[in-house]
Amino acid sequence: MEDLWQAFKDRYSGQGLPIDAFWEDGIFNEDAYRQARPKILFVLKExxxxxxxxxxxxxKGGPRxxxxxxVARWAAGLTYGFxxxxEIGEKARAAFCGVAAVNLKKTGGSGSANMAEIAAYAYIARDLIVRQIEEIRPDVIVACGVFDILKWLFEFPINPTDPDRPVxxxxxxxxxxxxxHPGRANMYGERYYSELKERVERVPELVSLLYGQQAKADADGQRLNFFNDLETPPEEELSKVPTQRDLFSGLAELKEEKAEEETKKEED
Structure with missing residues (x-):
């Protein structure tokens, strides 16, 4: 993957973009991911x-x-049939150790992403992002607030009358x-978890893939074995509870969402 990271850096530098806060990403635990069924990739912003x-x-040691x-709770839902x-409990961290995550923008940003900027970064490195995702070879991608970008990267078959349907x-x-995006999911954890379940269950073929694989995962206990061997990060206990900063960040995103809705109403 070293050539891929260098290609990203060269592409950014060629556009005069800074690379001093460059983050490599992808599969957290190669052994766990390669044995995982299904293989899940979360695509985020920055x-x-x-x-x-x-x-x-x-x-690599678990969610922080x-x-x-x-993300770990969502991974548990997708892995263990929601x-x-x-009752998620330790299944969250067990599922998390076998997933992958990539950001469309490989350099760091702030607590509130500029989507026009994220899209521009994705556009100038579109071939590299596609290459990275293809090398990860997921069974399921969860597009965390970035589906509008992914659909032109891969040209998915979109139904205009049902644009949020899994494809x-x-x-x-x-x-x-x-x-x-999972940024405010800790404010509405159960609600968003249920929304993900409902969205998945709109597509019978996807349900068959996920729930069929879940039965196998339960039978061999593969992810729980990996989970038991992982070292807990020092921030683990503190990070289980949303901080004041996280809550304010979530409120800011809610305000942005409402502003977007008002703008759409005015345009209509």
Whole structure:
């Protein structure tokens, strides 16, 4: 993958863009991911950081900070057939160790992403993003607030009358579930978990893939075995509860969402 990261950096530098806060990303735990059924990839916007790190190493030991605990719960739902929210328990971290996550923009940003900027970064490196996702070879992609970008990267078969319906990539390699960003999922954890379940269950073929694989995962206990061997990050206990900063960030995003709705009403 080193050539891929260098290609991203060269592409950014060629556009005069900074690369000092570059974050590599992808599969958290290669062994767990390769044995996982289904293989799940979360596609997000950017990292909220101005440091240079490797997201894979940062999250290899399990979810850290509220945003990644939300992703872990969603991963547990997709992996274990959406158990009751109150019963997720250790399944969240067990599922999380076997997923992958990539950001469309590889350099750090702020707590509130500029979607026009994210789209521009994705556009200038579109071939590299497609290459990275193809190399990860997911069965299911959860598009976390970025479906509008992914659909022109891959040219998904979109139904204009039902644009939020999960779709299968044109070559049949993976499914894509359009969904929200996990940034404020800790404020409405159970509600958003249920929304993801409802969205998945709108497509019988996707249900068959996920729930059929879930039965196998339960039978061999593969992810729980990986989970038991992982080292808990020092921030683990503190990050289970949303911080005041997370709550204010969520409120800011809600205001942005309402503003967008008002703008659409005015345009109509």
């Amino acid at each position: 990292v909220n950081s101005q440091e240079q790190k490797d997201l894979r190493k940062f999250l 900070y509220p945003i990644w605990h939300a 158990p009751a929210y109150s 299968r990539e044109t070559q049949g390699r993976f499914w894509v579930v359009p969904f929200r």
